[in-house]
Amino acid sequence: MGKPRSIHRRYQREFWPAMAAYVAIMLLLWPLLPQVHNALLKLAMALLPVAAVLLVVRAMVRLVLGSDELEQRIHLIGLAVAATAVSTLSLAGGFLAAAGIIKLDGTILIWVWPTLVVMYAGGRRWASRRYGGAADVLCDNGVAVHWQLLFAALVIAAVAGLGRHQLGDHQFGMLCGVSGALGSGALLRAIQHWRKRWRGEHEAS
Structure with a gap:
């Protein structure tokens, strides 16, 4: 049990930061591309999301190979x-x-x-x-789903807050909606988790 749990913990440490970086790049840097006139800098900024995606893929491949x-x-x-x-x-x-x-x-x-x-x-x-x-x-065998959903909701909310002046109304509203949906999903999953745990403890007693 120890090895699978450590593999999934490693996956969480690698996946979520890379995914957060991808979201931040797409929502904060990409809107600035029309203002960049240097060809090399524009090329680097355009391909920067691919680097974050490769880190996500690396985390997923390492998870699969360790399963x-x-x-x-x-x-x-x-x-x-x-x-x-x-x-x-x-x-x-x-x-x-x-x-x-x-x-x-x-x-x-x-x-x-x-x-x-x-x-x-x-x-x-x-x-x-x-x-x-x-x-x-x-x-x-990893972090409970409701904590993952809550983390994702907080990351997206943070991106929306930090990029408020760079985002259009549509993008900002979409991020707020996604963050709210993930937060609601986290709450529902947490309730289900706690109810299941309470029932197990009640039946055991």
Whole structure:
């Protein structure tokens, strides 16, 4: 039990700072790109989010490699589900754009990776339940889900507060909404966790 717990703790230490850096870069630095005229500096700022993404991927790969065979199989199924869903959506979007039904530009590519991560999380959750394991994504034997959701809500709220003068009303409102949704999710998961724990202690007594 000690080794899996240490692996997941390491994952938490590596994943969340990298993810917070990605969010901060996208919301605080990217709006400044139109004001940058130096070609090299603009190139570096444009590719900076990729560095944060690579750190996130590194944390996930280290988690998978440190897991047992069942966990690795669950991760593989989640990745297969994500790859199938995202590639199918991309194909459908390409055909619709080619037919002139919808208009897409290059910025749509920015959403490929976040969509892949969300689909991967859902696929892994489904596979974990199918094999009778915990349904929590990437946090089994790690920090409780409600604490992770609360941390994410606080990070996004901090980014919104720090970048208030650089963000448009739409971006600021979106961040506040996401932060509020994550905070509400954290509260609901915390209530479920505490109720389950209270029932276990009550039945044991």
